[in-house]
Amino acid sequence: MAGPLDGIKVVELGVWVAGPAAGGIMADWGADVIKIEPPEGDPARVFQKMLGAEMPNNPVFELDNRSKSGVVLDLSSDEGAELARELIADADVFVTNLRTGALERLGLDYDAIAAANPRLIYAHITGYGREGTEANRPGFDIAAFWAYSGMASLLTPPGGDPPFQRGGMGDHATGLATAGAVSAALFERERSGRGQLVSTSLLRMGAYQIGFDLNIALMWGLTLETGLRETMRNPTANNYLCSDDKRLWIIGVDVERHWKPLTRAVGHPEWADDERWSDVRSRAMNSVELIAELDAIFITKTRAEWAEIFVAEPELFWAPVNTLDDLIADPQFAAAGGLVEVPDGAATSTMVSTPVDFSATPWAPRSSAPALGADTRAVLRQLGKSDAEIDEFVSSGAACEAAAED
Secondary structure (H helix, E strand, C coil): CECCCCCCEEEEECCCCHHHHHHHHHHHCCCEEEEEECCCCCHHHHHHHHHHCCCCCCHHHHHHHCCEEEEEECCCCHHHHHHHHHHHHCCCEEEECCCHHHHHHHCCCHHHHHHHCCCCEEEEEECCCCCCCCCCCCCCHHHHHHHHCCHHHHCCCCCCCCCCCCCCHHHHHHHHHHHHHHHHHHHHHHHHCCCEEEEEEHHHHHHHHCHHHHHHHHHHCCCCCCCCHHHCCCCCCCEEECCCCCEEEECCCCHHHHHHHHHHHCCCHHHHHCCCCCCHHHHHHCHHHHHHHHHHHHCCCCHHHHHHHHCCCCCCCEEECCCHHHHHHCHHHHHCCCEEEEEECCEEEEEECCCCCCCCCCECCCCCCCCCCCCHHHHHHHCCCCHHHHHHHHHHCCEECCCCCC
8 A cells, every 4th residue: 555656755844734734645645755844843743732732642733744754954054954955855856835035045945956856846835926025925824825815705794704714724725736736747757857846825725716706706707795594595505404403404506406306305395386486586586585484394303304304305415514523423434535544553543534545556644743853863864874973963953863842
């Protein structure tokens, strides 16, 4: 179970989530990923204390950093920066989400690195792009992906406050896009022998995520309204509360195909001919009344009871509005490959799987995330450094070995 990127060497200089997510996906896919951290560690290591106080592990960090080797280098020192350049000199891929200015100061910008390794795929994730007045603007995903892109605005109900995104939403989407871009560039390299720079940004990913709306604005000059549940113009594509306080979502987007099965399921087949909502236009004009009628019906049964009723209507598309506990317990989630067992010493830990499978080259995680500095000596030995030389690097602070976490 080596994965499709088996044999590919990736050096990652990533912080927080987006860069490490890209490296983590490639590690899941079989790449040999060497994660460079500063002496104080990737700041994402603080999630353990921020979110879990005295919890024994760091689920957020583990998701994006499993199956990697970890090396600690002080890139502010000449020796540390030179060791990083040596690591990258024979790498297939370098992935980073540091800002361009910081990379230039470290001598790790694309022009400097590509000159020494013309076959290198240099993958750069930014907040706002590599060009323009905002190119060096700091941008966590809640800023560039969520707020700046227009996504938060589109999800704000009329007169309401913008909602908060969940952690890492934009980062993980951007990481997946980066892994795809790297794979495409590696494929092209097989034909040309040349490496190249591939880049994406949290802003670009946010705009692409709302491309449905954005392209309508670009081509028609219109902005689709942000609907409220009680006034959605298509009541057959809405969510409803059941008697057990669980919700279901009716997916009636093919409005004619899905309307009659819904009328039968809720016990009102005569609605199909009711002039108030017999066609799409009338249902939209009278949506408030229809939603109220459906609310009164759906609240009379549990979600499980409605699920049994819906079995008789295969053309009625619907889904449960799951909680995390619902999803974890759902056998279909496991069957879809949503969970993976990650080796963790003598046992394994169940974690979220990255969302792609390969039939001919299946992958499996190889290890949990490295402790800070855990692989520094082994990685430097791979560069041909002797133990005496490594001891000198550690003594000078250029490298750190097996640094203890607080």
